[in-house]
Amino acid sequence: MPSNENVPSLSPDAFRDEAERFLRSIAGEFAGAAGGAGQDPPSDRIAAVEELGEGYDQQFKRARELQARLFDAGLAWPSGPSDLGGRGLSREHDQVLDDLLAELDLPSREVLFVGLRIVAPAVDAHGGPELRKRTLPALHRADLIGCQLFSEPGAGSDLAGVTTRAVRDGDDWILTGQKVWTSIAHLADVGEALVRTDPGTSRHGGLTMFLVDMHAPGVTVRPIRQMTGGVAFNEVFLDGVRVPDAHRIGAVGDGWRVAGTSLGSERNFMIGDDGPVSPYVLERLTAMVGRLDTAADPVLRQEIARAVAAIVAMRASADLPDGSWGHRLEPVSGSVLKMLMTRAVDGIAALAGEALGERAFTDRGERDTFAWSEFVLGAPALHIAGGTDEIQLNIIAQRGLGLPRPPKPATQPAAT
Template sequence: MIPLDEFCAEAEAFLAGSGLARRTDEEKVVWGEGELDVSVFHDLGFAEESALIEELKDWQRRKFQAGFGAITWEPEYGGRGLAAEYLDAYDELELRYRTPRPHETFSVTQHLIAPTVRLFGTDAMRADLVPAFLRGEQICCQLFSEPSAGSDLAALGTRAVREDDAWVVNGQKVWSSGAQFADWGELICRTDPTLPKHAGMTAFMIPMDWPGVEVRPLRQMSGGTSFNEVFLTDVRLPDEYRIGEVGQGWEVALTTLGFERQAANNNAHVGGNWRQLLAAAQWAGVLDDPFVRQDLARAMVSERLGAVAVARDQAARESGRPMGAIGSVRMMQWVGRMLDVTAAARRILGPRLVVDDGEWGTYVWGQHVLGAPGYRIAGGSDEIQRTIIAERWLGMPPEPRADKDTPWKDLPR
């Protein structure tokens, strides 16, 4: 294995020759200069978002070819098979450069769905899909939630019926981030309605351009169309696209959701931060307000504690310790940080949040305030996260579930 210092020197040489601009003093916010982006979800037109995705695909391809796109993955997938500390070291170096703006489909593809396919996919699926995902050639979305099955994901009703060597799928999914740009979707379906809801599901990978798949973007109150609803009408999926065994869909879904919670701290730079708030407070002339100062202090402390959490999780990965329920703790901490920023922005800016008078750095904060609550349900609602923490970490008795042994077909809907 290459020594860490040699690896870092190699990474620094790659980044220095990448053509990316180095970050200067990114912590310093000068009021009225540059573009202030504090959005939680994208607010881009279709052409702009498509261009961003192509830019990210190109960057991921370049990283992969240079040996930095799949650092901890096995060589059979094009990775280097290095320990987690190498990935952490590279990420720290990359932060010094102005890489393309992140997009949720890349996190979903490489941190959630690629490792799920590695665990549950067929040999052919792992060989064909995982390298394409890691190279950034193809991107994915999750097809989990439904209009009547959000936090209670196990209640989903999209049906997949076996016909010879294929499955015929009918149903609707919703809140699928990036589905309008995705090449593949990870799909959870009901395959046996006579079993209890957790037992009768099966997982598939589905091409998003397959006949019978229709994607409709949803306009969010923050302005963007990150989320989508997906309609599936008589979609015929070959059995070779199945992930895991028939009836193993709940385990596959939980695995993907577990990866999502573990990746929560990777989103630490989403939305606004306390230094941007400080610049707004200085401009607004409210720094003498004791309540504003408390809000700023709370936002700063939350941000610093988030950095401590990242360091702890890095140490855990490097020592081989699984995160387990701590992923739910991190999810709630991250959401808490965004809500602390929201509270401070509302107090500092007041009516300027809802009045677009052209002033730099004011109305734009609405992108954060309107977007932050969305992550209270992403990857499982706050209530779901608390239940996971209580049962799996604190060892508390599980909450009563009256429908645990009831066949799905007999559940009221």
């Protein structure tokens, strides 16, 4: 049974008390760990997108240690079924845990988010019983690290255009192709791969999802360094990689629907307290504006107002209960929230740039100055991650508002 069908047997308040007691009891083990949400990291860094730069191996190690402690205490996956390491509670209990972790001085788990927030939900919702049993506890304990093998050099925004092939060979499938912009692939044990199993049918109908062993023969990972200096992204080559049919997620030809589960979960994460517009980022933004005494500048006051309005709009929309969007927009609410999130991030980045000027990009050792360069440089990536702005706007227009698709460009007659 998928975890979202579990019935809560413990009130959120009682669960919070239990979780807080445990988290405070282990906080001393992680004291001073870089990246804790409730502290200022030693590097003074502020990021819109989690980057794996210098020292990421220690950050990654601490995140895995914390996740294992949470799992062993029954706190890693409150809404998960008890036979898979969960508690059989509700998604509200998941949020209670996330809120607590954001408040306390503990290592950030953001480096684990692909496995926890993208891969695991797809396996939980669409995987067979054996795949769920073998994979979900390991992902939620961080014994397995997951990555997302979706985008390709010729199919980024147009995800339905993927050309990586999977050909059936008995009880296995043989995968061949290339993926790109794969976060933490160089650290991952498994990858959720969207591939084409039937090139003769519709673009969406010929796709199937598999869980690939990233250590299998034929898998090659090459890191891509970003302009921020981080090495979170990779290109992945699949050269005749053999994947058991038992590792298929969902039915053959149902890969598009499985991908929708992963992408929807990713967008929900991006607007949450662990996302780019986190309470920590807002706290640092407020501190920066106050320290520089720039609020009296009329131009900056407008930037501040725009940033605050965008954040309030995103938060208010995210807090709407199910069914509040109306029958048209309810199915595309995730796309609306993703667009509101990118506007909020743009507002914060613009405000930081306007308030700091060159100090945002020249390191003079001043607090809340150069630290913002990583946020400003990383902000454009959020217009791509989780589906580009253009794709989200098309989804809202066509599926939500019922607007027609734009006409295809007229073909030019052949020259005579």
